[in-house]
Amino acid sequence: xxxxxxxxxxxxxxxxxxxxxxxxxxxxxxxxxxxxxxxxxxxxxxxxxxxxxxxxxxxxxxxxxxxxxxxxxxxxxxxxxxxxxxxxxxxxxxxxxxxxxxx
Numbered sequence: 001x002x003x004x005x006x007x008x009x010x011x012x013x014x015x016x017x018x019x020x021x022x023x024x025x026x027x028x029x030x031x032x033x034x035x036x037x038x039x040x041x042x043x044x045x046x047x048x049x050x051x052x053x054x055x056x057x058x059x060x061x062x063x064x065x066x067x068x069x070x071x072x073x074x075x076x077x078x079x080x081x082x083x084x085x086x087x088x089x090x091x092x093x094x095x096x097x098x099x100x101x102x103x
Contacts, residue, residue, distance in 0.1 A: 003039060010045035011036035014062050014070075014093070021094040029053050029060075029101055037063060043071070053101035056082070060097060074100050 015034070018025055030052030037046035046063035058076040065071055070093065074083040085096050 007036045007038050007045045010064055011047040014047040014064070017090040018093050018097075021091065025094050025098070029097065031060075037061060042066070046070075051097075051101070056100050058082075062093060072096055 011034070022028075026049075031049045032052075033050040035048045037043065037048055039045050043063040043065055046061060048059055048061045050059050051057065056074055056076075058074065058079075061073040061075065063071045063073065069086075070088040070090070072085040072088055072093070073081055076082050083100055085100075088096055
């Protein structure tokens with residue numbers, strides 16, 4: 001499997017996990033501008049998207065760690081990291097993002 005294919009598969013899987021957990025979550029967060037995150041020393045890949053939520057406007061990065069859990073990073077419009085949540089599993093993606101969104 002090529003690196004590009006693997007990168008896209010990881011991003012699609014994260015998107016599917018969010019949709020499976022809560023079909024309306026992405027719409028509620030005002031999610032748009034989705035992008036796959038490539039492999040790095042720390043991460044297998046991930047998904048980044050822009051949000052326009054109640055308390056967080058900016059970007060959310062969901063990164064798949066090599067240990068098979070996620071690190072979720074919240075970045076504001078000034079491109080500053082405002083919060084990082086580590087060791088999340090797929091069933092925690094929506095609750096963690098909802099919590100930061102102030103839902």
